[in-house]
Amino acid sequence: MTEYRIEYQPLVGVLEMLDVQAVIDGVTDPWFNQTLCEVDGTAVRLGVLQGEFHWHRHEQQDEFFLVLEGRMRIELEGREAADLGPRQAFTVPKGVQHRPVVPERTVVLMLERTGVIATGD
Secondary structure, eight states, rough: OOOOOOOOOOOOOTOOOOOOHHHHOOOSSEEEEEEEEEEETTEEEEEEEEEEEEBBBBBBBBBEEEEESSSSEEETTTTTOOOOTTEEEEOOOOOOEEEEEEEEEEEEEEEEEEOOOOTOO
């Protein structure tokens, strides 16, 4: 099973610059999920991922994924999976059981409401 490192504390606040590439370059964990900042109640999260996440759902919120580098498959319960490459995006609606499967090191930008529990409800 893939081990996850999930950081909920934002790295920066408003009016602060962040070198996102430096964050990406510093990741050594196989599954790293970091809140970069919060914008009007939305967590802007960076994932540097490889491996498989467990099946989960978020009952009260949608989850947006934008692949910046690499490849990602989002498997969906009872639906066709979404295969994403660089600069492709997908939104998983609230309540839908899903799991990301990432065969190679991939960089993903995610948007979800602040307070989300990344591992599911």
